[in-house]
Amino acid sequence: xxxxxxxxxxxxxxxxxxxxxxxxxxxxxxxxxxxxxxxxxxxxxxxxxxxxxxxxxxxxxxxxxxxxxxxxxxxxxxxxxxxxxxxxxxxxxxxxxxxxxxxxxxxxxxxxxxxxxxxxxxxxxxxxxxxxxxxxxxxxxxxxxxxxxxxxxxxxxxxxxxxxxxxxxxxxxxxxxxxxxxxxxxxxxxxxxxxxxxxxxxxxxxxxxxxxxxxxxxxxxxxxxxxxxxxxxxxxxxxxxxxxxxxxxxxxxxxxxxxxxxxxxxxxxxxxxxxxxxxxxxxxxxxxxxxxxxxxxxxxxxxxxxxxxxxxxxxxxxxxxxxxxxxxxxxxxxxxxxxxxxxxxxxxxxxxxxxxxxxxxxxxxxxxxxxxxxxxxxxxxxxxxxxxxxxxxxxxxxxxxxxxxx
Numbered sequence: 001x002x003x004x005x006x007x008x009x010x011x012x013x014x015x016x017x018x019x020x021x022x023x024x025x026x027x028x029x030x031x032x033x034x035x036x037x038x039x040x041x042x043x044x045x046x047x048x049x050x051x052x053x054x055x056x057x058x059x060x061x062x063x064x065x066x067x068x069x070x071x072x073x074x075x076x077x078x079x080x081x082x083x084x085x086x087x088x089x090x091x092x093x094x095x096x097x098x099x100x101x102x103x104x105x106x107x108x109x110x111x112x113x114x115x116x117x118x119x120x121x122x123x124x125x126x127x128x129x130x131x132x133x134x135x136x137x138x139x140x141x142x143x144x145x146x147x148x149x150x151x152x153x154x155x156x157x158x159x160x161x162x163x164x165x166x167x168x169x170x171x172x173x174x175x176x177x178x179x180x181x182x183x184x185x186x187x188x189x190x191x192x193x194x195x196x197x198x199x200x201x202x203x204x205x206x207x208x209x210x211x212x213x214x215x216x217x218x219x220x221x222x223x224x225x226x227x228x229x230x231x232x233x234x235x236x237x238x239x240x241x242x243x244x245x246x247x248x249x250x251x252x253x254x255x256x257x258x259x260x261x262x263x264x265x266x267x268x269x270x271x272x273x274x275x276x277x278x279x280x281x282x283x284x285x286x287x288x289x290x291x292x293x294x295x296x297x298x299x300x301x302x303x304x305x306x307x308x309x310x311x312x313x314x315x316x317x318x319x320x321x322x323x324x325x326x327x328x329x330x331x332x333x334x335x336x337x338x339x340x341x342x343x344x345x346x347x348x349x350x351x352x353x354x355x356x357x358x359x360x361x362x363x364x365x366x367x368x369x370x371x372x373x374x375x376x377x378x379x380x381x382x383x384x385x386x387x388x389x390x391x392x393x394x395x396x397x398x399x400x401x402x403x404x405x406x
Contacts (some may be wrong), residue, residue, distance in 0.1 A: 013378040017230045018223040018260070019080040022216065022246075024237025024270075025194040027090040030063040030082035036360055037065070037080070041372045044362035045069075052372055057081075062219070067376040074378035079228075083216045085242075088208055093193045097176050100189060103196040104138055110199035116276040119399045123318060126307030127270060130352065134191035141188070145175035187353065198238070198273060203280025205245070216246045224259035230380045232263040237309070237356065240269035240300075241283055244315075248286035251293050262296040263381030265374060266329065267359040268306055271315035276400045285405035288321040291328045297382035298328035301359060301369055305336035305349070308356040313395040320398035321405060330385055331394040332369070339363040 021033060038054045045052040051070040057063070057079075064081035095103065111117040111131075121128045153168025183189040200206070205213070223231050235243030247264055255262070275283050290298070302311040314331050316322045336355065337345055341364045348355055360371055368388070374381060 012380070012383055013074055014076055014229040014380050015378070016228045017076065017078040017232060017376070018226070018228045019078055019232045019234060019375050020083055020216070020220055020223070021080060022083045022233070022235045022239035022243050023086070024239045024268075025089055025197060027086050027093055029086065030084055033082055033360075034063075034065045036357070037067075037372075040361040041067070041376075044366065044370065044372050047362060047364055048366055048370065048373075050373075050377075052376060069372070069376040069378075071373060071377045076376060076378045078376040080375065081219070083219065085209065085212050088212060089193075089197075092197050093190070095193070097180055100192060101138065101142070103200075104135055104192055107192070107196045107199045108135060110202060110277065111195075114202070114276075114278050115401050116278075119401055120272055120276055123272060123313050123395060123399055124310050127273065127310055130191070130308045131195055131273070134188040134195070137186060137188040138192060141176065141179045145172045145179070148172070148175055194238070195273070199277065201279060203274050203277030203283065205282065209242075213242060213246050213249075216242075217250050220246065221250055221253070221256075224262065225256050226260075228260045230263060231260045232265060232375060232381060234265045234267065234375065235269070236267045236359065238270055238274075240266035240315075241271045241274050244271070244290055245283060245286045247296065248290045251290070251295055255295055261380050261382060264296050264298040264329075265381060266298070266300045266315075268302055268309040268356055269300060269315055270309060272310050272313065272318055272400070275315065275319040275321075276402065278402045280402070281404055281406040284319055284321045284400075284403065287316045287319055288323055288405055291316040291321075291326045292323045294327060296328075297380075297385070298330065299381060299385050300329035300331045301334050302331075303334040303336045303355075303358070305345075306334075306355050306358070307352050312391050312393055317396035318399050320400045320403040322396075322398075330388065331390045332385070332388060333391050333393075334359060334363075334369045335367060339365050339367045339369070341365050 023033065041052045041054065053068045055066045057065050062081050063084060064079060067078045067080060069076050149168040149172035152171045153164040156167040157164025180189060220231065220233060233243050233247060243264060243266065274280050275287060300315065302309045304311045312331055312333055314329065316326060316329065336358060340348065344364050373379070374384065
């Protein structure tokens with residue numbers, strides 16, 4: 001079955017586009033993404049020789065902004081909207097120190113006990129290092145606090161044993177509190193909450209997240225009938241697997257006649273971190289279903305230089321749910337080592353969290369991937385990549401131990 005574009009038009013250029021951006025596990029207000037788009041979009045336009053202007057959103061409703069571009073003489077306007085779940089993330093991160101260590105134990109059990117950790121490690125080492133980092137860091141903090149507390153407690157115990165116990169416990173608690181306050185430098189608590197959120201129900205979506213995903217689907221469905229030439233859904237990091245389920249539900253309902261062309265761009269995806277868990281039946285079923293639908297065009301962009309993503313791992317294939325008539329995703333590389341100059345690559349190479357957001361940023365040696373031309377330019381996602389072959393180094397080996405689907 002060949003992929004098709006839903007809307008025949010004498011002019012294939014995109015004049016009006018609606019973009020829905022689904023962020024990953026991030027507690028920050030969506031204005032962060034507007035400012036990132038404004039700054040990096042201006043930089044990319046200057047490098048690549050086109051015009052890009054951003055204005056605040058004038059209408060009410062969800063947070064977003066307006067972009068107007070002039071590229072190769074073509075003028076395109078885009079309405080970009082952030083599908084927000086940062087409030088859910090904030091709530092899940094509001095746990096105290098003891099609760100976080102309980103999360104740690106549960107998350108380790110979820111990934112080790114299910115065997116998912118070892119299967120994931122066979123795909124890419126980078127994401128596994130990123131996953132183990134908060135566990136090791138928090139345990140080292142706990143060990144250091146306990147050793148310091150034991151030492152102080154032993155000294156004070158010379159005065160009185162009970163005072164020694166009290167002093168030791170006080171030092172342990174004070175150090176753990178200090179480590180938590182300093183987490184904006186090391187992100188150990190943040191990453192622990194991130195992995196714990198996915199693992200808390202064995203890969204199933206919590207009810208509050210399912211409700212938010214339903215709202216996302218309704219917003220996208222409404223936009224399809226509002227006269228846009230293209231509706232583009234962008235999912236970054238863990239937002240990619242949310243987008244998979246949202247779009248699968250949307251297509252199951254059926255698209256209205258005359259709807260806009262539908263594109264899906266997944267960036268820096270970590271889908272296997274969830275789809276390999278035993279209760280991720282919904283996600284596995286959605287991957288299976290979405291990968292064979294010709295109502296959309298799905299491009300998956302990662303880069304081996306991004307240690308936080310499953311670079312060039314086909315999320316459908318490695319999960320082991322690829323149907324015989326699989327179409328998607330088209331797996332391509334952003335090739336950081338080629339699209340960033342040696343000087344820029346040297347500057348960013350060890351900034352792992354910054355590199356995980358490079359897909360949303362400017363490249364000083366741009367190749368075929370340009371986030372701002374994709375989201376605000378005159379060429380649809382399908383037309384841009386229709387003849388592009390997938391990356392030769394992509395990974396398609398089925399690796400998940402759980403392949404049952406909802």
